[in-house]
């Protein structure tokens with residue numbers, strides 16, 4: 053199973069419009085430091101799912117039939133705005149698995165075009181291609197689901213944005229599940245009095261709670277990037293994800309986890 057971070061930015065991205073902090077200046081100079089809307093592609097030999105649809109060029113990145121499903125964490129614009137354009141395309145309908153949110157975003161429900169919205173039930177697993185996904189409730193300002201994703205060969209990857217901490221049921225599921233990899237919302241530096249998103253301290257607390265083999269922080273704001281410029285020590289097993297970064301999970305990692 054391969055995971056590609058297509059975007060790792062908080063709403064507004066990096067660089068942030070009008071900001072001249074060091075992180076934003078750096079991102080204007082170095083394309084590799086740009087953070088697009090938070091999203092990821094999960095692939096196996098037979099399947100391909102897109103986690104969140106905030107990238108505004110989805111219609112150019114993917115061709116009809118490329119995706120088994122689009123899986124949404126929630127209906128905030130930075131996670132769905134790419135659908136506003138994609139829906140007017142031509143071809144087979146695309147399953148869009150999402151939390152049950154009566155509001156949705158803008159007029160997506162009223163004019164779905166080729167999008168086939170399917171509301172999920174928390175903690176009830178479903179298949180997308182040959183991937184098994186379990187929706188996990190998160191703590192955010194809209195109905196939001198994270199996903200525990202397992203490949204047919206047993207690799208386990210969890211994707212948790214947007215959230216501040218975890219509801220007890222999701223924390224328990226993940227602690228039992230033992231992820232090989234975890235992508236986690238860490239929007240702000242420490243002491244940010246976080247609302248709806250983890251800051252550095254809250255994100256570390258989630259890691260301590262669910263104990264994944266490795267963690268990647270994502271949904272990163274320019275403030276966290278600026279703070280990281282002066283931060284030398286990143287805990288072992290933790291990576292600050294960047295746009296385009298790929299993770300390869302192998303069945304061997306899965307066997308290793310269970311022989312421990």
Ligand SMILES: [Zn+2]
Pocket residue numbers: 062063090128130131214271
């Ligand atoms: Zn967001």
Ligand SMILES: [Zn+2]
Pocket residue numbers: 068071072073074075076077274275
């Ligand atoms: Zn900035």
Ligand SMILES: [Zn+2]
Pocket residue numbers: 126128192214
């Ligand atoms: Zn959000």
